[in-house]
Amino acid sequence: MKNKKIILQDWGLIDYKEAWDKQEALLASTVKLKALLREKNAIPAGDLEEEAVTPNYLIFCQHPHVYTLGNSGKPQHLLLDTDGLKEKNAVYYAINRGGDITYHGPGQLVCYPIFDLDNFFTDIHLYLRTLEEAVILTLAGYGLKAGRYPGYTGVWFDADNGPARKICAMGVRCSRWVTMHGLALNVNTHMDYFKNMIPCGIENKAVTSMQQELGAAIDIKEVQKVLQHHISVLFNIEKEL
Numbered sequence: 001m002k003n004k005k006i007i008l009q010d011w012g013l014i015d016y017k018e019a020w021d022k023q024e025a026l027l028a029s030t031v032k033l034k035a036l037l038r039e040k041n042a043i044p045a046g047d048l049e050e051e052a053v054t055p056n057y058l059i060f061c062q063h064p065h066v067y068t069l070g071n072s073g074k075p076q077h078l079l080l081d082t083d084g085l086k087e088k089n090a091v092y093y094a095i096n097r098g099g100d101i102t103y104h105g106p107g108q109l110v111c112y113p114i115f116d117l118d119n120f121f122t123d124i125h126l127y128l129r130t131l132e133e134a135v136i137l138t139l140a141g142y143g144l145k146a147g148r149y150p151g152y153t154g155v156w157f158d159a160d161n162g163p164a165r166k167i168c169a170m171g172v173r174c175s176r177w178v179t180m181h182g183l184a185l186n187v188n189t190h191m192d193y194f195k196n197m198i199p200c201g202i203e204n205k206a207v208t209s210m211q212q213e214l215g216a217a218i219d220i221k222e223v224q225k226v227l228q229h230h231i232s233v234l235f236n237i238e239k240e241l
Helices: 016-038 082-087 124-140 191-196 210-214 220-234
Strands: 005-013 057-062 066-069 091-094 101-104 108-114 155-157 165-175 178-186
Touching: 005 220, 016 057, 016 091, 016 108, 016 165, 016 178, 057 220, 101 108, 101 191, 108 220, 124 155, 124 165, 124 178, 124 220, 178 210
Parallel strands: 005 057, 066 091
Antiparallel strands: 057 108, 066 101, 108 178, 155 165, 165 178
16 A cells, blocks of 8 residues: 655754754664565554555754765865864764765755655656756746756756756665655855855856845745645645644
C-alpha cells in the first residue's frame, strides 16, 4: 500500500547538526520499518490495511550560519579557515549528501522532505526535478521568473542569457528510496556569507535571494506556505498531518 500523506513539521531556527541527527533518526526508522514490512511473516495477513505503510515527513526550518560540504565537494571551496569561521560566527560540516559546498543561515528557507519514494515514484532525477519545479512555481507567485541550469541542480535566474544567478541550492541523500536533506531557498538571506565560498563549487556564477531580486524583505512564513502547497500538489499529497 502506498502512503501519500505527509507529516508536516516546522523545526524553526535549529542548529544544523541537531537537524541532521533528527533527519538521520527519521530516515533510519523509516528504512527499518520498510524492512519489517517486506518480511513475509512480519505482519499477519489482515493487519496490513492501515499499519503497513511508511511515513513521509516534510520539514521546514532555518539554520544559524553554517557551511556544509557534500560527498563530491572539495574542501578548498570553503574560503575560510578555523579563525575565519569563528569571526563569522559560523560552523562547518562535511556531510553525507550529494553536491558540493553550500551555506545555510537565518533568512534562508530550508526544506527537508524525508519521503519514501516507493510511495510516489522511484526515480531520483524526477524527484530532484519535482522539487525544483515546486521552487520555480513558488517564485513565479512573487513575479520572479526562474528556471533550471542544464547540467546543474537547483533553481536559477537568467541561466540562458546570463549572468546566471542561483537562488535555490539542492542536495539529497537516498537510502532504500528514502530521502533526506533537500533544498535551501534564499529568501532574506545574508548574502555576504556566500563570498566566503565557491557556491556549490561553481565558479563565476552569482548567488541571489528573493529580497535582492524584489528589493524588499519577504515574509518567510508566507513563502513556506506557498512552497508547501506546490510540493503537495506536485507529489499528489493526499493529506497533511
